[in-house]
Amino acid sequence: MVASDDEVTLKVENLRAFYTSKKGLVRAVNNVSFEVRKGESVGLFGESGAGKTSVALSILGMFDQLSRYYASTAANEENKRLWSLKDKARKKGLTSEEMGEDLPGVEGHIWFKGKDIVALDEKEYRKLRGNEITYVPQGTTKSLNPYSNIEEQASEVLWAHDEDSELVELQVMKRVLQTLDLVELGDVDLRKGMKPSQFSVGEDQRVLIAMALIPNPALMIADEPTTAVDIGLQNRILEAIQIVHDELNLSMLLISNNQGTIAKTCDRVGVMTAGHIVEFGETKRVLNSPGHPFTRAFIMSNPSMELIRKIREKGLRIRGIPGKPPDLANPLPGCPFSERCEYVQDICREKLPEYREIEKDYWVLCHRYEELPEW
Ligand SMILES: Nc1ncnc2c1ncn2[C@@H]1O[C@H](COP(=O)(O)OP(=O)(O)OP(=O)(O)O)[C@@H](O)[C@H]1O
Ligand code: SF4
Ligand SMILES: [Mg+2]
Structure with missing residues (x-):
């Protein structure tokens, strides 16, 4: 090619x-x-x-x-x-x-x-x-953890892969919030503490896309x-x-x-x-x-x-x-x-x-x- x-x-x-x-x-x-x-x-x-x-x-x-x-x-x-x-x-x-x-x-x-x-x-x-390489899988929303709020879940993605880096908590949070904002979740500051069941299917889907971007x-x-x-x-x-x-x-x-x-x-x-x-x-x-x-x-x-x-x-x-x-x-x-x-x-x-x-x-x-x- x-x-x-x-x-x-x-x-x-x-x-x-x-x-x-x-x-x-x-x-x-x-x-x-x-x-x-x-x-x-x-x-x-x-x-x-x-x-x-x-x-x-x-x-x-x-x-x-x-x-x-x-x-x-x-x-x-x-x-x-x-x-x-x-x-x-x-x-x-x-x-x-x-x-x-x-x-x-x-x-x-x-x-x-x-x-x-x-x-x-x-x-x-x-x-x-x-x-x-990140993945938003088919039939997705089941891949969110129902017991943890989306800010915690999204930041876990970063911590899991950056063990060696010097990312500090504040930077992680900033990046998570920016990305959730980018997929237009709306009222991110207010809603970051909510659990997946408090979001609609379409919103969960955007959280997953954000997690794949973080x-x-x-x-x-x-x-x-x-x-x-x-x-x-x-x-x-x-x-x-x-x-x-x-x-x-x-x-x-x-x-x-x-x-x-x-x-x-x-x-x-x-x-x-x-x-x-x-x-x-x-x-x-x-x-x-x-x-x-x-x-x-x-x-x-x-x-x-x-x-x-x-x-x-x-x-x-x-x-x-x-x-x-x-x-x-x-x-x-x-x-x-x-x-x-x-x-x-x-x-x-x-x-x-x-x-x-x-x-x-x-x-x-x-x-x-x-x-x-x-x-
Ligand atoms: N674990 C498995 N063992 C055996 N065959 C499988 C397995 N998973 C998928 N297949 C078969 O492999 C082929 C391709 O499946 P695949 O899931 O990649 O298709 P797809 O294009 O993604 O379909 P869909 O649009 O339904 O998601 C199908 O014939 C499917 O039945
Ligand atoms: S079967 Fe149809 S698609 Fe396949 S090679 Fe022949 S004309 Fe092309
Ligand atoms: Mg498929």
Whole structure:
């Protein structure tokens, strides 16, 4: 990709992440590549089960841990064998290909500020996570402690990571209050002593965003930051995200299956289905004139008024996505969208397409891009 290393905060290269399950390996992330430049906000947009959260967990160094945990609870001998093989491969620095067998966990490269962090051990990852890379998890508000007031919780974030520094209490408090103010919590001085139950869901969400900002990270990952809140609150949360993005010149990775969220907050976006990014480019380019049949179908399944008008003008049909997403434990041999695509041909079923750069900074994964009707 094009930006030079010092302009890039995060560069994900050929990332794959496989879970173990009762049904075998679940290929949740397949050869995913993208970068987040300094001060840029990049979105991952796509249907449920597409692998968006799995990409985030891989970047945060939490994927293997979680997958192993589920494997151990399932007590499946084959999965235990696979994880023990993975441990051997890791020690020797070998890939699945070099071991001659597909292995669970994360493989590929995750360059963060120029350093490949994919093989860091947990101790090293702990220095990054919650500090240089912060995370607002999906289904969030349960991650706040109900018994402690928000000022205490927010300042714990800083103390936890700055044991060696000379931060004094007053500085911590100042930083916490400034950040809560930045996400427009309102009446911060008055409300900092309140517990999470005294806030609305949207306010809790903003507290979590503030907590992810307090350590002054190089990258903030927010996973579905506006699910489970009404439209008015969604807009306020998105405004808060935009404000912090603009004011702090922060690099962000924003995950959502909501087109409006992506349109409002992201400079560039990758569209995901079945563990693949099928289209990547500037948000306006991708959302206004999508080139990939999946993106078109996904946007059409929940069209904006503007899009409905455009579809009618062009004589196109409004249709959702037929059928179910493919089973990632039994992935399709060719294009991941081939079972559901209205333009499918034999080649699509047989061969996975290669990424093609259609124009500068715009990639599509489709055999038939040039032949598709104009959008
Ligand atoms: N612990 C697990 N073990 C096995 N498979 C899993 C596990 N967690 C997720 N998966 C599977 O991995 C795939 C990708 O899931 P992921 O949560 O990354 O998708 P997502 O795009 O974030 O979806 P959503 O929009 O619903 O949050 C799905 O098929 C999911 O069922
Ligand atoms: S490669 Fe074929 S099946 Fe896949 S999106 Fe393109 S036209 Fe459809
Ligand atoms: Mg998710």
